[in-house]
Amino acid sequence: MERMQQIVGRARAAFSSGRSRPLEFRIQQLKALERMVQEKEKEILAALKADLNKSGPDAYSHEILGVLRELVLTMEKLPSWAAPHPVKKDLLTMRDEAYIGYEPLGVVLVIGAWNYPFVLVMQPLIGAIAAGNAVVVKPSEVSENTARLVAEILPQYLDKDLYSVVTGGVPETTDLLTQRFDHILYTGNSAVGKIVMAAAAKHLTPVTLELGGKSPCYIDKDCDLAVACRRITWGKYMNCGQTCIAPDYILCDPSIQSKVVENIKATLKEFYGEDVKSSPDYGRIVNQRHFRRVKSLLEGQKIAYGGETDEASCFIAPTILTDVSPESKVMEEEIFGPVLPIVTVKSVEEAIEFINLREKPLALYVFSNNKQLIRRVIAETSSGGMTANDVIMHSVVPDLPFGGVGHSGMGAYHGRYSFETFSHRRACLIRDLRWEAVNKLRYPPGSMEMVHL
Amino acid sequence: NPFAGLVSHLRASWLSGKTRPMEYRMAQLEALGCFLDDKKQEILEATASDLGKAPFEAELSEILLCKNELNVTLNNLSSWMRDEKVDRNLAMQLDSAFIRKDPYGVVLIIAPWNYPIHLFLVPLIGAIAAGNCAIIKPSEISKNTERLVAESLGCYLDNDCFAVVTGGVPETTRLLENKFDYIFFTGSPLVGRIVMTAAAKHLTPVTLELGGKNPCYVSDTCDVTNVARRVAWGRFFNAGQTCIAPDYLLCTIETQEKLMPALREAITEFFGPNPQESPDFGRIVSDKQFQRLQALLGSGRVAIGGQTDEAERYIAPTVLADVLPSDPAMQEEIFGPILPIVIIANMDEAIDFINSRERPLAVYAFSSDDKVVNQVLERTSSGGFCGNDTLMQVTLTSLPFGGIGSSGLGRHHGKFSFDTFCHQRGCLKRGMGREPLNAPRYPPYSPQKFGVIRATSQVTRKNGCTLL
Numbered sequence: 001m002e003r004m005q006q007i008v009g010r011a012r013a014a015f016s017s018g019r020s021r022p023l024e025f026r027i028q029q030l031k032a033l034e035r036m037v038q039e040k041e042k043e044i045l046a047a048l049k050a051d052l053n054k055s056g057p058d059a060y061s062h063e064i065l066g067v068l069r070e071l072v073l074t075m076e077k078l079p080s081w082a083a084p085h086p087v088k089k090d091l092l093t094m095r096d097e098a099y100i101g102y103e104p105l106g107v108v109l110v111i112g113a114w115n116y117p118f119v120l121v122m123q124p125l126i127g128a129i130a131a132g133n134a135v136v137v138k139p140s141e142v143s144e145n146t147a148r149l150v151a152e153i154l155p156q157y158l159d160k161d162l163y164s165v166v167t168g169g170v171p172e173t174t175d176l177l178t179q180r181f182d183h184i185l186y187t188g189n190s191a192v193g194k195i196v197m198a199a200a201a202k203h204l205t206p207v208t209l210e211l212g213g214k215s216p217c218y219i220d221k222d223c224d225l226a227v228a229c230r231r232i233t234w235g236k237y238m239n240c241g242q243t244c245i246a247p248d249y250i251l252c253d254p255s256i257q258s259k260v261v262e263n264i265k266a267t268l269k270e271f272y273g274e275d276v277k278s279s280p281d282y283g284r285i286v287n288q289r290h291f292r293r294v295k296s297l298l299e300g301q302k303i304a305y306g307g308e309t310d311e312a313s314c315f316i317a318p319t320i321l322t323d324v325s326p327e328s329k330v331m332e333e334e335i336f337g338p339v340l341p342i343v344t345v346k347s348v349e350e351a352i353e354f355i356n357l358r359e360k361p362l363a364l365y366v367f368s369n370n371k372q373l374i375r376r377v378i379a380e381t382s383s384g385g386m387t388a389n390d391v392i393m394h395s396v397v398p399d400l401p402f403g404g405v406g407h408s409g410m411g412a413y414h415g416r417y418s419f420e421t422f423s424h425r426r427a428c429l430i431r432d433l434r435w436e437a438v439n440k441l442r443y444p445p446g447s448m449e450m451v452h453l
Numbered sequence: 454n455p456f457a458g459l460v461s462h463l464r465a466s467w468l469s470g471k472t473r474p475m476e477y478r479m480a481q482l483e484a485l486g487c488f489l490d491d492k493k494q495e496i497l498e499a500t501a502s503d504l505g506k507a508p509f510e511a512e513l514s515e516i517l518l519c520k521n522e523l524n525v526t527l528n529n530l531s532s533w534m535r536d537e538k539v540d541r542n543l544a545m546q547l548d549s550a551f552i553r554k555d556p557y558g559v560v561l562i563i564a565p566w567n568y569p570i571h572l573f574l575v576p577l578i579g580a581i582a583a584g585n586c587a588i589i590k591p592s593e594i595s596k597n598t599e600r601l602v603a604e605s606l607g608c609y610l611d612n613d614c615f616a617v618v619t620g621g622v623p624e625t626t627r628l629l630e631n632k633f634d635y636i637f638f639t640g641s642p643l644v645g646r647i648v649m650t651a652a653a654k655h656l657t658p659v660t661l662e663l664g665g666k667n668p669c670y671v672s673d674t675c676d677v678t679n680v681a682r683r684v685a686w687g688r689f690f691n692a693g694q695t696c697i698a699p700d701y702l703l704c705t706i707e708t709q710e711k712l713m714p715a716l717r718e719a720i721t722e723f724f725g726p727n728p729q730e731s732p733d734f735g736r737i738v739s740d741k742q743f744q745r746l747q748a749l750l751g752s753g754r755v756a757i758g759g760q761t762d763e764a765e766r767y768i769a770p771t772v773l774a775d776v777l778p779s780d781p782a783m784q785e786e787i788f789g790p791i792l793p794i795v796i797i798a799n800m801d802e803a804i805d806f807i808n809s810r811e812r813p814l815a816v817y818a819f820s821s822d823d824k825v826v827n828q829v830l831e832r833t834s835s836g837g838f839c840g841n842d843t844l845m846q847v848t849l850t851s852l853p854f855g856g857i858g859s860s861g862l863g864r865h866h867g868k869f870s871f872d873t874f875c876h877q878r879g880c881l882k883r884g885m886g887r888e889p890l891n892a893p894r895y896p897p898y899s900p901q902k903f904g905v906i907r908a909t910s911q912v913t914r915k916n917g918c919t920l921l
Contacts, residue, residue, distance in 0.1 A: 446509025
């Protein structure tokens with residue numbers, strides 16, 4: 001408890017010194033972060049390989065490239081994001097200065113997740129630094145190599161008091177959450193999300209919760225199945241299914257179910273070869289606990305493809321389940337693994353109803369040549385974000401906010417949205433001490449005629 | 454769960470989709486306008502009974518400001534609702550990327566007693582505009598207004614989608630057990646914590662409009678006459694029961710000397726020699742609040758006012774001089790017609806004083822020297838700021854209204870209300886063709902494929918030497 005108090009206290013004192021406020025300082029810190037990512041690339045990739053068996057290109061493209069891109073974008077746009085935004089005035093305020101000032105919140109806490117352990121602490125950190133805050137970073141202890149690395153290298157490049165890393169598990173995080181922060185961004189599951197928000201409530205701390213859910217993927221009969229299945233296969237099995245916006249399950253007409261299975265099978269062979277276990281591009285489940293959890297979802301299911309597992313290496317083969325019952329275990333919780341259930345529905349209405357009966361997901365996918373149908377699915381459902389005719393990709397458009405709704409989360413970040421999340425929008429009205437005559441209208445003794453002027 | 458039926462009824466209406474079309478939302482908003490027009494007299498009477506609110510004040514805060522919000526919303530709703538297109542990179546030039554504004558569903562609006570119509574109606578405008586269903590929980594303390602709202606709002610709004618729930622703490626507690634898709638709360642930080650804790654159980658996002666002690670710094674270089682008027686107006690409006698009222702004054706002892714007669718004159722100008730007889734000066738809402746305020750009169754010394762009348766719950770417009778930071782009047786948000794003056798040596802001390810306390814909803818600074826006003830603005834943090842006046846920053850619908858730290862989280866007014874009550878959904882529509890363009894991202898991975906990804910998706914610095 002004391003250790004956490006000290007760390008947060010140091011961050012707060014550093015913030016109060018005011019040195020994180022000038023734009024030059026923030027950009028200098030972001031530049032240092034950029035150098036860190038470039039200079040420590042090998043170490044970062046090694047950590048990701050050790051934690052998740054992430055292949056080099058996968059890791060680079062999902063974790064490093066994204067971070068570098070965010071850094072470049074942020075450094076470029078920061079002056080315009082941080083500039084005061086003048087607003088429309090009315091007759092009474094015509095002579096005044098009226099604008100929205102973007103100000104730092106103070107000390108921000110970023111809690112990362114284990115599935116994309118580097119980018120999920122770095123991207124929020126970038127936004128928090130850009131907005132002028134002090135930041136405490138708490139990487140996930142489950143991806144322990146990345147956590148250790150981040151704790152080691154961050155202080156080598158950034159201001160040590162303003163930006164610190166806290167490592168540890170549940171007890172340390174619980175301790176940390178008793179401290180007062182000015183914003184908390186948490187990435188993880190809904191159960192812990194509730195705990196984080198309840199802890200934040202004690203201090204009236206605003207939160208951004210990036211949670212999860214079961215992201216549905218509806219495949220219409222009218223679509224190019226080969227293309228659709230290739231894209232779905234890519235998004236589902238990357239990082240061994242451990243992606244918050246992976247297509248969790250498929251909804252499609254029973255008449256195309258077997259074609260979907262055939263197409264995915266063919267794509268899997270194309271991606272990972274005949275012996276997926278020996279492909280350098282296929283990941284592993286992060287640990288035994290999650291391995292057992294995902295494996296148990298296969299019980300009693302019709303395995304159309306895959307199903308092989310190896311506990312020693314936390315390997316689960318890319319698996320497809322067919323004719324899955326909506327009441328089964330695999331349809332209850334977010335799978336977060338390389339298991340793809342197919343639930344059959346007879347129409348898009350049924351698919352929409354199915355989706356709406358469940359918690360709002362982080363992502364929603366629909367594949368169809370029919371633009372009307374796509375428009376309808378978007379209009380009649382709700383989700384954090386969505387992509388039509390592909391998966392995952394809405395999360396890489398820099399100007400789209402990335403966040404959940406309902407059980408899948410609250411708030412958003414990425415790019416400009418990170419900056420706004422970690423800033424306070426202060427309404428500023430600067431008037432003149434003269435021109436009192438106009439003010440007289442509002443002073444008592446009042447009369448109704450005055451009001452109507 | 455006594456409210457489960459009501460909530461599920463509203464949820465069913467929500468799921469039916471009837472609140473989504475723009476025409477529906479506009480019609481409900483127009484109906485709210487009719488409510489304000491038709492019931493104006495009743496609103497003036499109810500707020501007069503509840504708070505002794507002067508008709509002038511009530512018409513301004515409960516009617517005019519609300520109509521402004523309504524009109525801004527009606528005028529702009531169609532553009533606010535439109536999908537917001539965003540920039541795409543090279544790889545996505547042929548795709549459609551946009552932000553869809555999705556309603557949340559069933560929202561809960563909890564309003565306080567001090568501006569009992571305004572503080573439920575303005576958020577409600579945002580909730581309706583964004584396409585939600587809503588439950589409105591007005592304050593039981595302003596009971597005449599509560600009754601008016603409960604009895605007549607239903608005659609104007611669609612009862613399947615909008616409902617009013619009355620009651621006190623027990624009812625609100627039961628109400629909060631239900632799952633809402635958004636909760637908008639205006640009230641004290643203490644209750645704000647309770648609301649957010651209840652919301653956490655359902656992962657319900659919240660906006661909390663709370664309060665605090667809004668400091669008002671008056672520098673030595675200023676025209677005390679105008680300062681006194683503007684401060685007095687902001688402090689004594691609604692008998693001080695305003696979340697953004699200047700709570701206390703910070704100035705040097707010399708300025709206190711100069712200000713005092715100016716304040717006395719402003720008060721007399723506004724309310725006459727005996728404010729108790731002025732139709733323009735309000736009353737304290739309840740006995741409990743009256744007694745709380747009465748106890749604060751012992752802080753410092755009463756320089757102006759200080760008279761009270763328990764029967765009428767009248768507290769005279771009061772200025773307390775030489776108040777110490779340790780005095781009772783400086784321990785809690787005053788929320789009454791009492792203005793303590795705390796002496797500081799200079800601007801730096803004033804800023805340090807402000808920064809050593811919880812961040813307030815508003816900071817005010819008065820000076821004829823621009824630099825002074827800007828210094829106070831830049832070196833403090835608060836929900837909002839107004840230089841050389843009080844309260845006015847919330848009358849501009851283009852400015853966001855919200856707190857920071859213990860004074861609140863989130864913001865509303867104007868478009869910010871609409872944004873508060875909708876989920877900004879990132880959407881990307883791609884085509885099924887041009888699949889070869891996707892090839893570089895698929896396994897088996899190779900450096901060549903990677904080069905293509907980097908080239909098509911990377912953001913490069915515009916000016917900056919890559920060799921460095």
